[in-house]
Amino acid sequence: MFGAILQFPAANGEVRDYAAFAAKAKENGVLVTAVADLLSLALFKSPAEWGADIAVGTTQRLGCPMGFGGPSAGYMATRDAYKRNMPGRIIGVSVDRLGNKALRMSLQMREQHIKRERATSNICTAQALMASMVGFYCIYNGKEGLQRAAMVAHSAAITVKEALEAMGYKVRTQALFDTLEVEAEASVIQDIALAREVNMYYPTDDSVRMSFDEVTTDEELQTIVEIFAEARGKKAKAVKRVEAAAIAAEVKRESDFFTESIFNSYRTETEMMRYIKRLELRDISLMNSMISLGSCTMKLNAAQLMQPLSLSGFQNVHPLAPADQTEGYRELITNLERYLATITGFAGCTLQPNSGAAGEYAGLMMIRAYHQSRGQGYRNIILIPSSAHGTNPASAAMAGMKIVTVACDQNGNIDVEDLKKKAEENASELCGLMVTYPSTHGVFESRIRDIVDAVHDAGGQVYMDGANMNAQVGLTNPGYIGADVCHLNLHKTFAMPHGGGGPGVGPVCVAEHLVKFLPTHSLMETGGEEGITAVASSPWGSAMLLPITYGYIRMLGFEGLRRSTEMAIVNANYMSSALKDEYKTFYSGETGRVGHEMILDLTRFKHDYNIDCGDIAHRLMDYGFHAPTLSFPVHETLMVEPTESESKAEMDRFIESLIQIKRECEAAAASGNADNVVVNAPHTAKELAGEWSHPYSREEAAFPLAWVGEGKFFPFVTKIDNGYGDRNLVCRCMDWQ
Numbered sequence: 001m002f003g004a005i006l007q008f009p010a011a012n013g014e015v016r017d018y019a020a021f022a023a024k025a026k027e028n029g030v031l032v033t034a035v036a037d038l039l040s041l042a043l044f045k046s047p048a049e050w051g052a053d054i055a056v057g058t059t060q061r062l063g064c065p066m067g068f069g070g071p072s073a074g075y076m077a078t079r080d081a082y083k084r085n086m087p088g089r090i091i092g093v094s095v096d097r098l099g100n101k102a103l104r105m106s107l108q109m110r111e112q113h114i115k116r117e118r119a120t121s122n123i124c125t126a127q128a129l130m131a132s133m134v135g136f137y138c139i140y141n142g143k144e145g146l147q148r149a150a151m152v153a154h155s156a157a158i159t160v161k162e163a164l165e166a167m168g169y170k171v172r173t174q175a176l177f178d179t180l181e182v183e184a185e186a187s188v189i190q191d192i193a194l195a196r197e198v199n200m201y202y203p204t205d206d207s208v209r210m211s212f213d214e215v216t217t218d219e220e221l222q223t224i225v226e227i228f229a230e231a232r233g234k235k236a237k238a239v240k241r242v243e244a245a246a247i248a249a250e251v252k253r254e255s256d257f258f259t260e261s262i263f264n265s266y267r268t269e270t271e272m273m274r275y276i277k278r279l280e281l282r283d284i285s286l287m288n289s290m291i292s293l294g295s296c297t298m299k300l301n302a303a304q305l306m307q308p309l310s311l312s313g314f315q316n317v318h319p320l321a322p323a324d325q326t327e328g329y330r331e332l333i334t335n336l337e338r339y340l341a342t343i344t345g346f347a348g349c350t351l352q353p354n355s356g357a358a359g360e361y362a363g364l365m366m367i368r369a370y371h372q373s374r375g376q377g378y379r380n381i382i383l384i385p386s387s388a389h390g391t392n393p394a395s396a397a398m399a400g401m402k403i404v405t406v407a408c409d410q411n412g413n414i415d416v417e418d419l420k421k422k423a424e425e426n427a428s429e430l431c432g433l434m435v436t437y438p439s440t441h442g443v444f445e446s447r448i449r450d451i452v453d454a455v456h457d458a459g460g461q462v463y464m465d466g467a468n469m470n471a472q473v474g475l476t477n478p479g480y481i482g483a484d485v486c487h488l489n490l491h492k493t494f495a496m497p498h499g500g501g502g503p504g505v506g507p508v509c510v511a512e513h514l515v516k517f518l519p520t521h522s523l524m525e526t527g528g529e530e531g532i533t534a535v536a537s538s539p540w541g542s543a544m545l546l547p548i549t550y551g552y553i554r555m556l557g558f559e560g561l562r563r564s565t566e567m568a569i570v571n572a573n574y575m576s577s578a579l580k581d582e583y584k585t586f587y588s589g590e591t592g593r594v595g596h597e598m599i600l601d602l603t604r605f606k607h608d609y610n611i612d613c614g615d616i617a618h619r620l621m622d623y624g625f626h627a628p629t630l631s632f633p634v635h636e637t638l639m640v641e642p643t644e645s646e647s648k649a650e651m652d653r654f655i656e657s658l659i660q661i662k663r664e665c666e667a668a669a670a671s672g673n674a675d676n677v678v679v680n681a682p683h684t685a686k687e688l689a690g691e692w693s694h695p696y697s698r699e700e701a702a703f704p705l706a707w708v709g710e711g712k713f714f715p716f717v718t719k720i721d722n723g724y725g726d727r728n729l730v731c732r733c734m735d736w737q
């Protein structure tokens, strides 16, 4: 035995003292994970205090709406000893070129794009925006606010418990926080409750569970008590909220938390608003200028599409709400599944996965279920081209598959001979191929059908990574090229914002023969009869986000969608041609054209100017631009994707900036001075206002072109020391603002 997992409070709401269990586990070398409700920890001992090693759970109840299932951020915390084994991204602290403290993503060396199948996680898009919202909730409320909210929820539960016991009900939960389980005729209670639009949970025929929170009103408590009274033909007394009883000493939290100044500084709405605005001003976003991150498709997120997010009808719906209370959501979901299936040329769609990578995992599990259904569950080898996004091998490894890498030729295409050879060699165990189309090199592979056929001939299935669908919608599709499965990134192609790293949605669309393997969920009428296990705990994943994509598709219509794709391709080709004398496009297929993005070749910059592509990316900030995608999938390159949303004027500013930066590189090389305007970039306002000893002027540093002036974005820190941040991993709140 190596691990134990405990829920706090337990599923029926019982608050248990796990200290003795945890001590025994430790004696035997067993690590303990607690699934802990964060709000409860404002009143009860933390998992670390009673001896757990790891705590996980959802942060949803700290200020995020239910949204019929999401988005919401999960959390995971560990003892110091395990912090370097944590999956995913950790924001840590480092220093910049001038010694200022700077926040940055730590331990990047173990991410998928570097470690591939040995990465600590396949997750790329996470729930960054939701995590920020929860952070703000904690900052605004502080320890006192959280304790108050927890106490209100606790007293509501105690009030109902006492009222039900007074009526003769047996409450199974004894020591409780906010949840209780009562012995009662579930079907009788359910009928009365539904008539009064109250949702409860019915774990068995003779029990009912309910939870309360800090916004449960006295009227709602009264309604609950009336439902139980009516079920026994009684009349309910007027309910009066009781003071919560004292919490038992063994489980009561005595330790302090949120002592850092950040949790004690912003206690008026005005202060909070200004704090959030101040942070926003440190970020360069699509509100400032084009973000040409290739492969990420940073297109317009129209304001109109975002409005449904603020509507209570979309926000305040429980993930397990019954069908007759969610007809609107269900109609929207059914239509959206149909639209996405049509766009991809497939027969079925699931909206469950919360990101592209989660979609990859779900899609691979469906492929495996398909092989198993044919008595070929031993098919376990997956072919992945060397140019693939790192999530592909990381997801395949998570799905328990063996990865065989396929080479690419010097034009950026899959080496078809190598692919055929590897498919044939592994035919007896071939599970399938993961292929990105247009490829991550930005070109429509002209032999894609040969590639698909070769895999099918060897008994494999073809998984198309749909991150580049912005080059396909309305023009071609994965069904047409003969693929079997694909994921979409609604936060790329279908106009959802990226949220600084999530939330996203990664639907998976499948061909007819795979429809019956779509993920199931106890609440879904649809989903395959042999469906794989759910990949999210809510039936339609982050349902609240779906109106954005639904609106995007409905407002553009088929013609509009196709026109968007055409403009995305035209824009990329315009930029590629405009730059061709100064920055060669690495791959441009046989036609000399690119798809919707291009890879600019900077491989000679180090040799010619002693400047690398990271320096160019930083210098772009001084011109007011976010960097394009850096060194992916080829080292020392920039991958530029303008999308259909950018105007010619904005693309021209970007082109002019890149050309001007090349002039700066040439001048720097000619002077031989390592103290130059490119390697020192970006320049902060503070540095510009201070003493100046560089051989170039402040104007050259900050206002290199005539139009870089009004509304200029000044980065808050300059180039960050990455090595320092990885060696000195600090991933906790500190008082250093």
Ligand SMILES: *Cc1c(COP(=O)(O)O)cnc(C)c1O
Pocket (backbone or CB within 6 Å): 123, 124, 125, 295, 296, 355, 356, 357, 358, 389, 391, 392, 436, 440, 465, 467, 468, 489, 504, 506
């Ligand atoms: C973005 C991307 C992914 C991963 O998608 P997430 O939604 O970030 O998980 C996979 N493959 C490619 C080619 C991508 O660009």
